[in-house]
Amino acid sequence: MPFSRLCLLPGFLALALAWPGHVRAQEETPDTEKSEKSEKSEKPLGEFAGVGVVPKLSISRKTVPNFLVDETLAAVHASTGSESETATLEGVFTIGANSSRYAVFWDPLTCRLLGVLDLEPDPVEAPTDEADGDETASAETEIDKGERAEGSEKDVPLDSEPESPPSPFFLLAGGRPPLGGTAGGSGEASFFGVRLIDGKPEFLYEQGSLLIEERLWLENGGETLQQQFTLRDMNSSLVLEIPEAWRQRVTSDRGEWDEGRLTVDKEEAGEVRLTYRLGNEVPTPEGEKSE
Amino acid sequence: MIPSHLLHALVLAFSFAGFVNAQTNSKDRVVTEIAEKKTPPSVRAIAPIDDTNVFFLTERGGVGVAKFSPGLSLIDWEPYSEIHWNAHSDLAIGPEYSLIFANPREVTQAFDTDEDPGVDFYQNIISEWAGKGEGVRITAGPVADAHGRLLFALSPFTENAEEKPKAALVAWQPEADELTVVTRSQLPIADFAISRDSLLAARLSMPGYKDGYYISLTELPSPEVIAATPERVPHTRPSLLIPAEMTEGGTPTQLSFFHEDGMEKLLLVVPETQQLIEIVPSRPGSVWQGAILLRRVMPSPIETVIEMAPGKLLAGGAKGFTPLEKSEQDVYRIQSVALVESGIILNFTEPIDRFAGSKPESYSVQAIGLDGGKSSLPIRPVIESDGMSVILRTPQVSGKTVLRVVCQNVPSEDGESLLSSAVFFTVHEK
Structure with a gap:
């Protein structure tokens, strides 16, 4: 294909880069990782070796x-x-x-x-x-x-x-969307794309009027699933709902649980991380809230 | 120019293939050779970046980048994506070396945003079209054309709720709000290619028909013509029939235009039989027709073939890349077939055995009507002075037939047998 034909689709790179938070995420991720690594190095491994280790x-x-x-x-x-x-x-x-x-x-x-x-x-x-x-x-x-x-x-x-x-x-999905109870979150979902942040997939989509970045990755030798929601320009509290059957496996890094419903104050609602226990034995990392 | 990060990936890979210094003591430096034992990639689509570099899709849906010598020997390759995508076997290159591919429900553009290198951002660029909720899906593409459009096929497609859903080739442009119908088709389009002169070659899907495979050749109007007269969008109709006899029942899949001997030809890949089928299109009147020949049987599985530069073809399959060089001409085969006033001309790659080749019973020619019916044509062979061409004189070639020419006993003068004794010619107009 001659290079003269490569001029199609002008502007789409810019559009991709313009996704809210893209630059921030690229820049901040190393800091986040650094913070996690630093935290790990100071803490004992605990009862389960491999805590926090992210497999490829x-x-x-x-x-x-x-x-x-x-x-x-x-x-x-x-x-x-x-x-x-x-x-x-x-x-x-x-x-x-x-x-x-x-x-x-x-x-x-x-x-x-x-x-x-x-x-x-x-x-x-x-x-x-x-x-x-x-x-x-x-x-x-x-x-x-x-x-x-x-x-x-x-x-x-x-x-x-x-x-x-x-x-x-x-951990089968059910009920309305996880953020369907958040103000602005009742509406159709529209998938925009996915990006890789240090090898972790981050899904970008709209749910109602919410712009959501949802990152998923495995930790702890694959025994733990991490799910991080990032919402831009949140000016209300976040309400996250999960099926009741999941509740025993899930902890969050912030917010208050009421059965399968997590509420996070608006001051902290921009980002919330859930940790899912996939295997039978997992530690509860310090700093996380569990019921 | 290839961007530096892409070049860096290729150079880095090449450097590591050679050696590693195990000891740093300068006097007793020990150099340990590490042999390059990288497994060949399983290739199912290739998109040339330039004459010696390509992006490619792997069998599992990954993207790779490969570097070749000017003679198309593979120097090295590297993975270029971490996500394996369930994409069709078509790969287009967008601006900034982005990659564009499609699955039945969407077209995706993938970027390298951090120059690490490798694509790390996948963006949904087309996911809405009429009838998607009712099951209209992308069946082939995307392919970039000379007008800066992305073309892909939809099926079952209809623009009018009252008409029976068919299929269509549609075009997408970034600045346009809606997709533009480029061709309409009675049959779903399973794969397609577009020549530099905007000739569309499409393989039409007709799963219930077991006797052959339909190829459509259609000249695409320019975007300006379509915009001015949308009602004159052409129909993609069957132009050629590749008989199942030729492919030994294997289904031809990917198409690719290439240039040879001053002509634009088509290649089709038959993965099941590892065949390369060549089509030489011609247009004596208002309808496209052409010759269908077996060009080569590959020694290893093949999924795709692409023209890197005029006369330079690169094939890909489960065992990596294979350059298709001129040496393939050494294979004794029927190189071309053409119609003339006095009959049919066959050109061979080597001089034929004149004794056998001069006998009428060494050949058989059948005319198979496009509407059914079959008849044998009487012929009288005349061998040209170079011994590489034979005119089968027959006065009875007519339109709307598929000619089946079999050279059942025409060895080369060295005693070699033909790669395939049969060639076919779809004749609409003589």
Whole structure:
């Protein structure tokens, strides 16, 4: 292709760079990391070696079997595709790591965390001839081998979910969008793009009138999922809602929980980080609030 | 000019491929050679940056950048993205060396914003079009054209709720609010390429038809013409039929224009059979037609081929890159087929065995009607003085047929067998 043809799409780089906070995020991330590293070096490792260690992430967009159980979310996907398309989730982001047994799914259509897949479900629990078992098998074929974890074992099922069907998926999305209860957050989601900040994906989207940057990454050898919401020009308190079933696994770095509802005062509402416990044993890093 | 950070990636990669100094003592310096054992990338689309550098898409959806020698030997390659994208096998280059690709639901532009190097910002640039909520999807593209537009195919597409949904090739321009329909099509467009002269070659999808594969050749009007007379948007209709017999049942996938012998030709890749199919388009009247020949059977899997410079072709597949050099001409094959008043001219890459080549029974010519029906044509071979061309004299070639010419017993004068004994010619008008 001759270079004379490279002049198409003028101005789009500028548009990308103009996303609110882009420059700030690029500049501030090293400081944030530096701060985290400094904090870690001063603190003992605690009961779980590897706290705070961010494994190299493997990020991809792919089509995976539709594992959604929430009717509202399923309806969104059903309304935007053909019958065959609703059997799958097209173009979702999958985040994993070689050292992690978990793969995280984020959906650009509804702009939210959809769920987590345990790539090494307990073999005792795994059915072989039921629908869920089939789903497990097909889902695993969709996950790159490179994202598989090695050598980790799941000891005991979580107390909150011993009787639930043995699905390898958990932290399944449901209900209205996480920030739907925040002022300005009731409206349609519109995906703008994604950028990498030190190898971590940060999804940029609008939810109603909110401009949201949502960063996801794995820590603690892949046993912990971090989810950071950054909202620009917030002048009201932030209300973040999660499904009740998630609550036992989640802590936040600020705000007050009321069951599955987190409220952060407007002074601190510009940024909030959630920490999800994916495995059975995780430490609670100092400075984080838990119930 | 290639930006410095991109060059840096290539130079750095090249430097590390050679050696590493293990000891710093100058007297007893020990130099340990580290052999370059980088696995070849699995390539499924290539976008040339210039004559010796390319971006490419990998099988898993990653982006890479590769540097070649002037003879297209691979010097080195590096990953250029950390996110694997479920994109179609088309890759376009935008301003500032941004990369543009599409999946069924959106077109994405990826930038390197921190010059680390590698793309780190992926922006959704096209995600809305009529009927998207009802299942209209991007089936091929994007391809950048000479007018600064991005073209991609949508299906099933309709501009009028009352008409049956079909397909369309649409264009996007940054300053325009809406997509512009460039061609309408009865069949979904599975892949397409655009020549420098705005000739569109499209492979049309017809999954239920097992006897062949339709290629459409359509001259694209300029944006000014479309803006002035939108009702005159051309229709993408089948121009050529690649018989399944030629591809041994494999489906041709990617198309690419290239230049050879002063002509603009088309190449199609057949991944299943590792074939390269060559089409020589011609337009004697108002409709495009052309010859269809087997150009080469690759020794390794192939997914894509691109013209880096006139006469220089670069192929990519599961085992990396393969330059397609002129040495391929050494393969004994039918190089071209053309129609003349007196019959059909076949050109071979080597002199043929004159004894065998002079016998009418060494050839068979069938005319297959585009509306069905099949007939054998009587021929009388006449070998040219150089021994590399044969005129099959026949008075009965007519329009609206596919000619199937088989040279069942025409070895070279050295005794070599033809790469493929059959060639095809779709004739609309003689």
